[in-house]
Amino acid sequence: MERIVVVGAGHMGSVIVHGLLDGLPHLEVVIVEPSAQRRASLDSRAEVAAAYEPRPGDLLVLAIPPQALESFADGLPPKACADATVVSIMAGVRLETLASTLGTGAVLRAMPNLAARVGQSMTVVCPGPRVPPEAVQRTERALSVIGRVLAVEDESLLDAATAVAGSGPALVAYLAQSFTDFARGAGFDAPDAAVLTSQVLRGTAEVLAEPGVTPESLYREASTPHGTTARGIATLREHRVGESVRAALEATAERAGELAG
Numbered sequence: 001m002e003r004i005v006v007v008g009a010g011h012m013g014s015v016i017v018h019g020l021l022d023g024l025p026h027l028e029v030v031i032v033e034p035s036a037q038r039r040a041s042l043d044s045r046a047e048v049a050a051a052y053e054p055r056p057g058d059l060l061v062l063a064i065p066p067q068a069l070e071s072f073a074d075g076l077p078p079k080a081c082a083d084a085t086v087v088s089i090m091a092g093v094r095l096e097t098l099a100s101t102l103g104t105g106a107v108l109r110a111m112p113n114l115a116a117r118v119g120q121s122m123t124v125v126c127p128g129p130r131v132p133p134e135a136v137q138r139t140e141r142a143l144s145v146i147g148r149v150l151a152v153e154d155e156s157l158l159d160a161a162t163a164v165a166g167s168g169p170a171l172v173a174y175l176a177q178s179f180t181d182f183a184r185g186a187g188f189d190a191p192d193a194a195v196l197t198s199q200v201l202r203g204t205a206e207v208l209a210e211p212g213v214t215p216e217s218l219y220r221e222a223s224t225p226h227g228t229t230a231r232g233i234a235t236l237r238e239h240r241v242g243e244s245v246r247a248a249l250e251a252t253a254e255r256a257g258e259l260a261g
């Protein structure tokens with residue numbers, strides 16, 4: 001039976017495991033977690049282990065902090081990853097580092113985001129040069145349980161993907177806070193202000209996903225000349241909000257590059 005082993009039962013690892021158990025129930029799913037307390041609280045449908053015991057053909061998903069990679073690799077038996085396909089979701093750990101630390105060229109990087117917990121991640125995947133197409137497809141299938149998957153060949157795109165997709169929900173949430181604050185200030189209670197904001201984001205996201213719709217076409221369509229939205233957009237322009245958001249994305253991507261060394 002096809003086996004997927006997820007290492008690390010933190011926020012992301014446990015979401016991926018739940019997604020796999022619900023979305024691909026025919027697979028054998030193992031979760032490796034050193035903490036006995038965390039192991040005890042895991043989904044009982046998954047096999048749980050304190051350490052990785054390799055089996056040829058494993059898809060090994062590393063959902064551990066980047067600084068834990070060395071110690072994870074040090075604890076492995078010799079050639080443990082030689083017959084596995086390794087997918088790392090660790091921010092800023094390059095394919096070259098993964099390959100040399102784990103002793104295999106069959107490595108992929110994936111950058112999910114926290115919308116994975118509602119099955120709406122935008123995950124960008126970059127396979128190493130020695131990963132066969134069927135292993136890429138297998139990885140895409142596995143990660144599709146947490147949302148949409150986009151594969152890229154150029155690893156340098158992952159820094160931008162970390163900004164737009166990885167940090168995207170947090171950056172959008174920061175902007176959404178202003179909507180909630182404004183609604184609260186105008187007299188809406190907290191639950192109504194939250195519903196107003198989240199429903200506007202949800203509706204906007206769905207319209208943007210329609211064929212042929214772009215952010216610009218949407219805001220132009222909604223702006224009657226001299227109307228309310230036009231005045232709001234003009235104020236955003238005056239305050240250079242577009243430039244500020246671009247600067248934030250550039251800074252986030254730059255930080256992703258720094259972390260990767």
Ligand SMILES: NC(=O)c1ccc[n+]([C@@H]2O[C@H](COP(=O)([O-])OP(=O)(O)OC[C@H]3O[C@@H](n4cnc5c(N)ncnc54)[C@H](OP(=O)(O)O)[C@@H]3O)[C@@H](O)[C@H]2O)c1
Pocket residue numbers: 007008009010011012013032033034035038062063064065066068071072089090091111112113114166
């Ligand atoms: N959270 C996000 O939104 C997000 C988005 C994209 C990418 N990522 C990446 O996903 C990875 C995990 O993030 P997270 O937010 O899920 O972190 P987290 O909640 O801290 O989870 C990390 C887990 O890995 C376990 N762990 C540490 N060393 C291990 C080892 N040697 N073997 C097995 N398990 C080990 C930790 O156990 P202990 O607590 O017992 O040490 C913990 O359960 C990170 O590399 C991060 O860069 C996260």
